[in-house]
Amino acid sequence: MGEHKKMxxxxxxxxxxxxxxxxxxxxxxSVYVTSRQIGEATGVSADKxxxxxxxxxxxxxxxxxxxxxxxxxxxxxVLDLKTAKKxxxxxxGNLGRALTASNIWSRAGFELAAIFDTDPxxxxxxxxxxxxxxxxxxxxxxxxxxIIAGVAAVPASAAQDTADLMVGAGIRAIWNFAPVKLHVPExxxxxxxxxxxxxITLSYEMKNNIKDQAPERAK
Amino acid sequence: MGEHKKMxxxxxxxxxxxxxxxxxxxxxxSVYVTSRQIGEATGVSADKxxxxxxxxxxxxxxxxxxxxxxxxxxxxxVLDLKTAKKxxxxxxGNLGRALTASNIWSRAGFELAAIFDTDPxxxxxxxxxxxxxxxxxxxxxxxxxxIIAGVAAVPASAAQDTADLMVGAGIRAIWNFAPVKLHVPExxxxxxxxxxxxxITLSYEMKNNIKDQAPERAK
DNA sequence: TAGATTGTTAATCGATTAACAATC
DNA sequence: TAGATTGTTAATCGATTAACAATC
Numbered sequence: 308m309g310e311h312k313k314m315x316x317x318x319x320x321x322x323x324x325x326x327x328x329x330x331x332x333x334x335x336x337s338v339y340v341t342s343r344q345i346g347e348a349t350g351v352s353a354d355k356x357x358x359x360x361x362x363x364x365x366x367x368x369x370x371x372x373x374x375x376x377x378x379x380x381x382x383x384x385v386l387d388l389k390t391a392k393k394x395x396x397x398x399x400g401n402l403g404r405a406l407t408a409s410n411i412w413s414r415a416g417f418e419l420a421a422i423f424d425t426d427p428x429x430x431x432x433x434x435x436x437x438x439x440x441x442x443x444x445x446x447x448x449x450x451x452x453x454i455i456a457g458v459a460a461v462p463a464s465a466a467q468d469t470a471d472l473m474v475g476a477g478i479r480a481i482w483n484f485a486p487v488k489l490h491v492p493e494x495x496x497x498x499x500x501x502x503x504x505x506x507i508t509l510s511y512e513m514k515n516n517i518k519d520q521a522p523e524r525a526k
Numbered sequence: 527m528g529e530h531k532k533m534x535x536x537x538x539x540x541x542x543x544x545x546x547x548x549x550x551x552x553x554x555x556s557v558y559v560t561s562r563q564i565g566e567a568t569g570v571s572a573d574k575x576x577x578x579x580x581x582x583x584x585x586x587x588x589x590x591x592x593x594x595x596x597x598x599x600x601x602x603x604v605l606d607l608k609t610a611k612k613x614x615x616x617x618x619g620n621l622g623r624a625l626t627a628s629n630i631w632s633r634a635g636f637e638l639a640a641i642f643d644t645d646p647x648x649x650x651x652x653x654x655x656x657x658x659x660x661x662x663x664x665x666x667x668x669x670x671x672x673i674i675a676g677v678a679a680v681p682a683s684a685a686q687d688t689a690d691l692m693v694g695a696g697i698r699a700i701w702n703f704a705p706v707k708l709h710v711p712e713x714x715x716x717x718x719x720x721x722x723x724x725x726i727t728l729s730y731e732m733k734n735n736i737k738d739q740a741p742e743r744a745k
Numbered sequence: 746t747a748g749a750t751t752g753t754t755a756a757t758c759g760a761t762t763a764a765c766a767a768t769c
Numbered sequence: 770t771a772g773a774t775t776g777t778t779a780a781t782c783g784a785t786t787a788a789c790a791a792t793c
Contacts, residue, residue, distance in 0.1 A: 313734060315760065316727070323726050327682065327705045341774065350707035353774095354762060361776060369768045369775045386726055387733035401624035408620040411722040415729050456728065463546065480732045482724055486546045488569035496735050498728040503630040505701055505719035507542050507605055508535070509675065510634050512715040513699045514606035515532060534784065560750065572750095573786060580752060588751045588792045 314385070318359050322382050324349040325356070329379040341372035388416045393454045395421040395478075397469050398461035399429055399439060402484060402502070406460060407435040417456065421448050442472065449476035456480040463487050470497075533604070537578050541601050543568040544575075548598040560591035607635045612673045614640040614697075616688050617680035618648055618658060621703060621721070625679060626654040636675065640667050661691065668695035675699040682706050689716075 314322070328348050332340055342360070346353040360367065360378075363385055367373040383389055394417045396403055403422075412419055422434060423442040430441050440448060448454070457473040459466055459481055466485035473481055474491055483489055486501035533541070547567050551559055561579070565572040579586065579597075582604055586592040602608055613636045615622055622641075631638055641653060642661040649660050659667060667673070676692040678685055678700055685704035692700055693710055702708055705720035 314730070317760080319727050319730050320723055323705060323720070323723050324707060343774085348707065350709075352762075354764090355760095357775065358761080358777090365776075367775055370773050371769075372774070386730045388726065388729055390729075390733070392729070392732070401627040405620035405624040406721070409721065411725055415722065415725045417725060417729070456732070479735070480728055482728050486542060488543060488567065490569075494735065496728065496731040498724050498731060500719070500721075500724040501542070502625070502628065502719075503634065504539055504542050505717050506630055506634045506636060507607065508538050509699055509701050509715065509717040510607055510609075510611065510636070511533070511538050511605045512717060513611070513675070514609070516698070516713065516715050536784080562750085571786075573788090574784095576751065577753090577785080584752075586751055589749050590793075591750070 314359075314362060318362065319386070321349065321351055321355070321359055322363075322386060324351075325359075326379060326382045326386075329375055329382070332375045333379060337375050339368075339372040340375050340378070342367070344372070386415075388414070390416050392417045392456050392480075393420045393452060394418060394456040394458060395423060395445070395449065395452075395454050395473075396458045396460060397423045397442060397445070397473070398459065398465075399424045399426075399434060400460060403458075403460035404434065406458060407437070420452050420454055421445075423448075442469075445472050446476045449473075449478060454478065456482070458482045458484075459489075460484050533578075533581060537581065538605070540568065540570055540574070540578055541582075541605060543570075544578075545598060545601045545605075548594055548601070551594045552598060556594050558587075558591040559594050559597070561586070563591070605634075607633070609635050611636045611675050611699075612639045612671060613637060613675040613677060614642060614664070614668060614671075614673045614692075615677045615679060616642045616661060616664070616692070617678065617684075618643045618645075618653060619679060622677075622679035623653065625677060626656070639671050639673055642667075661688075664691050665695045668692075668697060673697065675701070677701045677703075678708075679703050 325345055328345060342353040342356040346356045363381060366377060396406060396419060399422055407419060407422065419435065419437065422437050422439045423445055424430060424439055425442050429439050432439050455478060457478045459469045461469050463485040466483060466487050467489060470481055470489045470491055474495055480496040481489065483497055483499045484501055486503050489497050491497055544564055547564060561575040562572040565575045582600060585596060585600065615625060615638060618641055626638060626641065638654065638656065641656050641658045642664055643649060643658055644661050648658050651658050674697060676697045678688045680688050682704040685702060685706050686708060689700055689708045689710055693714055699715040700708065702716055702718040703720055705722050708716050710716055
């Protein structure tokens with residue numbers, strides 16, 4: 308048992324994959340799982356799985372493995388998924404609409420509490436049970452509703468302005484989908500995840516994959 | 527000048543941010559840009575920028591910087607964005623629809639050539655000028671149209687089956703949005719990018735941000 | 746020339762991998 | 770006990786940071 312200080316970013320990603328698996332196992336009624344089984348299912352070496360759990364403060368039993376429900380709970384706790392976090396979305400384009408319809412929010416403890424846009428034809432309409440407001444109202448709404456996180460699903464050209472509005476309103480965490488670096492005060496957290504990045508990465512990998520065939524030999 | 531062998535994953539991400547900036551500068555009519563300017567705009571140290579360009583085989587001029595258009599072209603070439611890549615989408619849910627409406631495809635050299643789903647009410651309809659087909663037709667269509675890449679925008683429970691269908695049809699690269707590890711032959715490239723991951727990462731960062739205030743001192 | 750910026754090597758840092766003693 | 774699996778330390782690897790000579 309060790310108390311974790313700060314997980315590497317890559318480790319957080321692995322924890323998400325792992326949690327997804329654990330929830331499946333929970334649903335299937337499994338009670339224990341070993342690091343090797345987790346590794347095989349998530350495409351990670353068993354060594355790394357144990358190393359990750361070590362940082363988390365693991366609770367496995369030699370020869371038996373980890374208790375599925377307990378481990379899932381530990382991960383949820385470390386990732387802070389159970390703390391309620393009120394959130395607003397700015398930008399109800401195609402991506403924004405997909406996000407509002409998604410079921411990812413509650414699983415991570417987020418609650419979508421407000422939606423903003425600048426398009427007059429959208430303002431006043433209702434999406435996912437939430438009335439779309441003019442982005443100029445963001446300050447008042449964020450304060451009144453105690454919103455602490457914001458999603459920026461706007462074009463790259465509008466991303467920094469949107470971030471400034473959010474920060475001005477007191478938002479402490481921004482999930483940004485524009486492929487730009489946002490400049491914010493250092494006490495504001497930004498998580499950027501542009502869709503284009505995945506596609507471009509795929510392009511690069513496709514080009515390099517052919518060469519990897521001969522030289523590299525997977526064990 | 528050095529010939530690059532294989533860029534680290536993080537470097538690919540930086541190159542995308544950089545390319546986005548360079549295209550803005552191109553539009554603004556800038557001719558040269560320095561590593562320091564790029565660093566400031568993309569939130570990366572100038573040292574790292576130069577190190578990245580070194581791996582790419584840079585072509586900057588001391589005291590002047592890098593030629594914007596030339597550098598942009600180099601990055602597009604290294605990321606292979608100019609090679610045409612025919613692509614199919616499986617899963618026309620909210621995310622799938624957002625992807626079809628997106629403008630990211632052509633910029634990275636991808637062409638969306640086919641859409642598949644299993645929902646009878648969707649099959650036969652048209653989205654983004656493409657007729658939605660039953661996923662059972664994937665083999666024939668991929669062969670006939672010479673499709674080499676596939677996007678899996680399906681629920682986690684269907685992701686592996688979808689990947690198997692794609693691989694069976696001869697697809698060599700998969701952009702996966704389900705939060706699961708796909709098991710594919712080693713000559714098939716998978717790029718996974720679940721939306722939930724970003725949100726969960728944000729949750730973790732929010733929790734840890736408060737503690738980081740005092741101890742860490744940004745320069 | 747003096748100054749600024751690049752190209753490239755070296756040093757540092759952190760993450761991954763390997764190893765193995767402890768445990769059930 | 771023997772065997773399997775964990776917890777934890779050590780070794781390796783790769784990426785980041787720092788430094789600085791070369792260049793315009």
